[in-house]
Amino acid sequence: MKSLLTIIIILSSALGFSQVAEFSFKQKTYKFPKVKEGEPLSHYFVFTNTGNAPLIIDSYVVECHCTELIFPFYEIKPGQTDSVLVKFDTEGKYFAQDRRVIITSNAKRKETIIRFKVFVEPKE
Numbered sequence: 681m682k683s684l685l686t687i688i689i690i691l692s693s694a695l696g697f698s699q700v701a702e703f704s705f706k707q708k709t710y711k712f713p714k715v716k717e718g719e720p721l722s723h724y725f726v727f728t729n730t731g732n733a734p735l736i737i738d739s740y741v742v743e744c745h746c747t748e749l750i751f752p753f754y755e756i757k758p759g760q761t762d763s764v765l766v767k768f769d770t771e772g773k774y775f776a777q778d779r780r781v782i783i784t785s786n787a788k789r790k791e792t793i794i795r796f797k798v799f800v801e802p803k804e
Contacts, residue, residue, distance in 0.1 A: 698778070700788045702731035710766075712798035718771050724763040725794050728755045731787065737764070741782040746773060749781050764795060774802040 705727045712721050715779065729735040734755035744781045750765040765783060776799055 681682045689717045699733040700731045701729055701735035701756075701784070701786055702788050703735065703783075704728045704730040704795060705792075708794050710794075712796060714799045714801060715770060716801050717774060717803045719763065721768040721770060721796075721798060723766050723777065723796060725766060726761060726763045728761045729758050732758050733786075734758070736786045738784045738786070743779060746771075747779050747781065751781070751783070761804045764794070766794070768798070770798070770800045773800050775800060 684732040705721065705725055707725065710723050710725065712723070715721065734757055736755055737751045737753075748767045748771045750767070752761050752764075756762050764783065768777075768779065770777075776797070778795065778797045780793050780795045783794065784790060785792065
């Protein structure tokens, strides 16, 4: 009886440790159409938590203050679909832009990278 109880406790612990959240983006890279400098851009990146634990986004890192990420401040349950909004200010940016946003979360891979590309025509 004691050994059976020990096995149940070990299996329960192992199952608890295997609970992880996981990002699954429909599209990790987005290409905007050509724009003129000064036009603000935004795009929703849709994802699903394909893990078996709630997903929590902690923070993000971008290359410059011209890029912003708006993300949910609540738990995304397993199987739930949600999105993050990327905003890009093209003022002072010209020609080919290729930007990365690093999202930090409690997912299996702590950092997830999404990117966007755009060609910005300079002002006259």
